[in-house]
Amino acid sequence: MSSIELDRVSKRFGAAEVISDLSLRIESGEFVVFLGASGCGKTTLLRMIAGLERIDGGEIRIDGERVDTLPPGARGVAMVFQHYALYPHMTIFENMAFGLRNIGAARDEIARRVKEAARVLEIEPLLQRKPGQLSGGQRQRVAIGRALVKQPKAFLFDEPLSNLDAALRVRTRVELARLHQQTRATTIFVTHDQVEAMTLAERIVVMNARKIEQIGSPMEIYAWPATEFVARFVGSPSMNFLPVDIVGDGEFAVVKLAGGETLPTRIPAGALPAGASFRLGIRAEAVRPDAQGALTGKVEVVERLGDRTHLHVRLADRSTIIGEDSGMSRAAPGDAVTLRLDPSQAHLFDAQGRGYQAAAEAHP
Amino acid sequence: MTDAATLGAAPPRTSAKGVRNGPDWRNGLFILPFLLVYVGLLVYPLFWGMWISLLTYDMFDKSAIFSGLDNFRNLFSDTIFLGAVRNTFVFVLLTVPTFVVIGLALALALNRESRNAAVLRAVFFGASVLSVTIVTIIWKIMYLPGRGLISVVLGLFGIAPISFLTTSSLALPAIAAATVWWIIGLPMMLFLAALQQIPGELYEAAVLDNASRWRTLRSITLPSITRTFVVVVIYEIVAQFQLFGQALLLTQGGPNNTSRPIVLFIYETGFRDWNLGYAAAASEVLFLLMAIAAMAQYVASRRGEAR
Numbered sequence: 001m002s003s004i005e006l007d008r009v010s011k012r013f014g015a016a017e018v019i020s021d022l023s024l025r026i027e028s029g030e031f032v033v034f035l036g037a038s039g040c041g042k043t044t045l046l047r048m049i050a051g052l053e054r055i056d057g058g059e060i061r062i063d064g065e066r067v068d069t070l071p072p073g074a075r076g077v078a079m080v081f082q083h084y085a086l087y088p089h090m091t092i093f094e095n096m097a098f099g100l101r102n103i104g105a106a107r108d109e110i111a112r113r114v115k116e117a118a119r120v121l122e123i124e125p126l127l128q129r130k131p132g133q134l135s136g137g138q139r140q141r142v143a144i145g146r147a148l149v150k151q152p153k154a155f156l157f158d159e160p161l162s163n164l165d166a167a168l169r170v171r172t173r174v175e176l177a178r179l180h181q182q183t184r185a186t187t188i189f190v191t192h193d194q195v196e197a198m199t200l201a202e203r204i205v206v207m208n209a210r211k212i213e214q215i216g217s218p219m220e221i222y223a224w225p226a227t228e229f230v231a232r233f234v235g236s237p238s239m240n241f242l243p244v245d246i247v248g249d250g251e252f253a254v255v256k257l258a259g260g261e262t263l264p265t266r267i268p269a270g271a272l273p274a275g276a277s278f279r280l281g282i283r284a285e286a287v288r289p290d291a292q293g294a295l296t297g298k299v300e301v302v303e304r305l306g307d308r309t310h311l312h313v314r315l316a317d318r319s320t321i322i323g324e325d326s327g328m329s330r331a332a333p334g335d336a337v338t339l340r341l342d343p344s345q346a347h348l349f350d351a352q353g354r355g356y357q358a359a360a361e362a363h364p
Numbered sequence: 365m366t367d368a369a370t371l372g373a374a375p376p377r378t379s380a381k382g383v384r385n386g387p388d389w390r391n392g393l394f395i396l397p398f399l400l401v402y403v404g405l406l407v408y409p410l411f412w413g414m415w416i417s418l419l420t421y422d423m424f425d426k427s428a429i430f431s432g433l434d435n436f437r438n439l440f441s442d443t444i445f446l447g448a449v450r451n452t453f454v455f456v457l458l459t460v461p462t463f464v465v466i467g468l469a470l471a472l473a474l475n476r477e478s479r480n481a482a483v484l485r486a487v488f489f490g491a492s493v494l495s496v497t498i499v500t501i502i503w504k505i506m507y508l509p510g511r512g513l514i515s516v517v518l519g520l521f522g523i524a525p526i527s528f529l530t531t532s533s534l535a536l537p538a539i540a541a542a543t544v545w546w547i548i549g550l551p552m553m554l555f556l557a558a559l560q561q562i563p564g565e566l567y568e569a570a571v572l573d574n575a576s577r578w579r580t581l582r583s584i585t586l587p588s589i590t591r592t593f594v595v596v597v598i599y600e601i602v603a604q605f606q607l608f609g610q611a612l613l614l615t616q617g618g619p620n621n622t623s624r625p626i627v628l629f630i631y632e633t634g635f636r637d638w639n640l641g642y643a644a645a646a647s648e649v650l651f652l653l654m655a656i657a658a659m660a661q662y663v664a665s666r667r668g669e670a671r
Contacts, residue, residue: 078572
């Protein structure tokens with residue numbers, strides 16, 4: 001398998017620059033997810049690697065060899081499309097064999113590879129059917145199989161799970177993870193679904209407005225979001241944000257909430273820019289009902305998820321915060337509730353959206 | 365359950381408000397206007413024509429005598445008619461494949477989003493809106509020996525002027541060329557519509573699969589437009605079997621009967637010679653030929669698809 005390098009890559013559509021000076025290195029065998037909302041440039045980036053979009057500046061290298069000047073077929077990558085793009089009038093066997101036939105592979109070699117891929121993906125009984133006779137999940141497997149038989153240097157997935165129903169999406173996600181563990185193939189996977197990104201990726205590249213916001217492992221992204229955008233985008237429910245003032249002059253920042261409550265954090269005070277205004281970011285699981293808590297409010301909505309319960313609480317200053325309680329929570333809408341914020345899991349974001357967190361060892 | 369039980373107890377097909385469910389003859393009124401026109405102007409004349417073909421029907425003295433299959437027997441020993449049948453087949457063979465090949469080639473070439481392609485699409489389709497009279501005038505001038513455009517161009521290569529419309533071997537091909545020029549726009553548009561239905565992702569997948577342009581055309585584009593292909597071929601067979609205006613206005617069927625199509629024969633027999641029964645019999649033969657040709661093409665394509 002092979003490494004992929006993007007070196008100061010840029011792309012323009014007419015006068016609009018959609019990607020500018022983007023650099024990224026994907027290690028051999030790595031599973032990287034490009035995560036972002038639609039229009040953030042993640043699919044464009046993938047298509048640039050595949051060769052389906054021309055780049056207007058920079059270089060793309062696969063295994064050290066420059067490929068951005070090569071046609072898509074010569075780059076040694078295989079792509080799984082969002083709508084699968086199976087050839088409708090060819091059988092499944094022919095669909096999977098098409099790429100190999102075009103490079104003049106021997107007939108028995110083609111048959112061997114297609115059979116092997118079909119076995120791995122459990123689509124052997126479908127080989128003589130046509131795509132129109134298959135279900136969405138089966139087509140998805142064929143699309144993956146078509147990529148697999150080429151034994152490419154890297155797999156490129158463009159939102160491949162978005163057309164599957166919820167149950168099948170979860171199952172296919174697990175199968176993809178298993179497949180990657182078996183093949184250890186370099187993989188780039190584009191999605192707007194943070195759950196897919198968290199569950200599949202070894203590294204996530206969070207993109208926003210055609211720029212990389214943060215690159216990191218799923219837990220790095222989750223626990224140390226570099227920006228407010230990342231903090232908002234990753235995690236469900238979305239992180240809570242409360243306007244705060246910094247008080248005190250100790251080693252760690254102490255924040256004062258709008259209601260006057262103070263909260264000592266583990267965020268080094270020295271790292272914070274002086275005179276800036278901050279917002280406190282805290283995830284629902286770090287906000288729990290506790291008689292000793294500092295925040296009081298009224299429960300508005302109770303969302304029961306079985307293993308846990310999300311409480312939407314209206315605070316005295318009219319802002320809303322989402323807290324988490326156990327599955328068997330007795331909270332009901334209208335209840336007065338006291339919440340305790342876990343200071344070790346607090347984040348601070350400045351006006352530019354830059355994030356500040358406690359040092360790594362303070363986290364579990 | 366309660367609802368269902370109540371419905372079941374109600375008088376069949378009539379709810380409490382008197383609104384009927386299920387079939388109602390009054391619904392048929394909606395198709396009556398179409399049905400009247402269809403039966404009156406198509407079905408009735410079709411069978412009346414079949415009946416007339418069994419008569420010796422002289423429009424001049426309005427005499428109509430039943431003569432069985434005499435008209436048909438005479439037709440098949442009529443060298444002018446047999447020549448017209450041959451001409452019509454030759455014309456169909458000259459034009460239909462040309463419509464398909466050139467129509468598809470133009471569609472492939474112009475299936476892109478550029479200003480030039482849009483202009484050219486309009487240009488190629490534009491000729492289709494001209495009337496046959498205009499088209500034949502244009503082509504009469506084009507074919508004019510000595511002064512027509514074709515003669516002038518041939519003259520540049522030192523070729524002597526050719527009188528296309530009055531040369532036995534060239535008259536029918538000349539009509540075919542004018543016809544293709546005239547209505548190539550329709551097959552082109554049908555093919556363009558079909559090409560635009562092919563998802564772009566398929567071509568991207570093919571590029572990643574290392575397919576050459578020729579391979580992509582053969583393995584992806586052509587199989588994706590088979591239905592349109594069949595439609596174009598059947599439509600053109602039916603349309604070109606009915607060649608009339610161009611032949612009447614360019615050559616009047618000459619020289620020496622070499623460009624007289626069946627419809628011109630029918631027209632001359634029925635409306636110049638007033639021999640309506642004979643003309644009707646020729647019409648029935650044409651009808652049968654068109655039906656067979658179109659059916660054969662349809663069956664062949666169905667078989668091709670099933671394979």
